[in-house]
Amino acid sequence: MIEIQGEPYLSAAEACELLGVKPATLYAYVSRGVLRSYRQGIKRARLYRRGEVQGVLHLRPSRGTHPLPHAADWMGDP
Numbered sequence: 001m002i003e004i005q006g007e008p009y010l011s012a013a014e015a016c017e018l019l020g021v022k023p024a025t026l027y028a029y030v031s032r033g034v035l036r037s038y039r040q041g042i043k044r045a046r047l048y049r050r051g052e053v054q055g056v057l058h059l060r061p062s063r064g065t066h067p068l069p070h071a072a073d074w075m076g077d078p
Helices: 012-019 023-031 050-059 071-075
Strands: 002-004 007-010 046-049
Touching: 007 012, 007 050, 012 023, 012 046, 012 050, 046 050
Parallel strands: none
Antiparallel strands: 002 007, 007 046
16 A cells, blocks of 8 residues: 555555456446546556545445345456
8 A cells, every 4th residue: 555645545456455356347447437546656557545445345235135236247347
């Protein structure tokens, strides 16, 4: 985790681990506007605000408690 001006940011690997998804799914979340990524310096590395990543967890209903699909299902993660 990296802290920038008091705000915690996660690497792609850390965000994937927290969400329990593959990198392709994380990138799909970004491309579909579910999550934002932030450029780190001049490198191609992207960072994700921890609070925003945790917010995505609240979008994912618990299994068996609601007929809506799991977030991974509508984002294309097997």
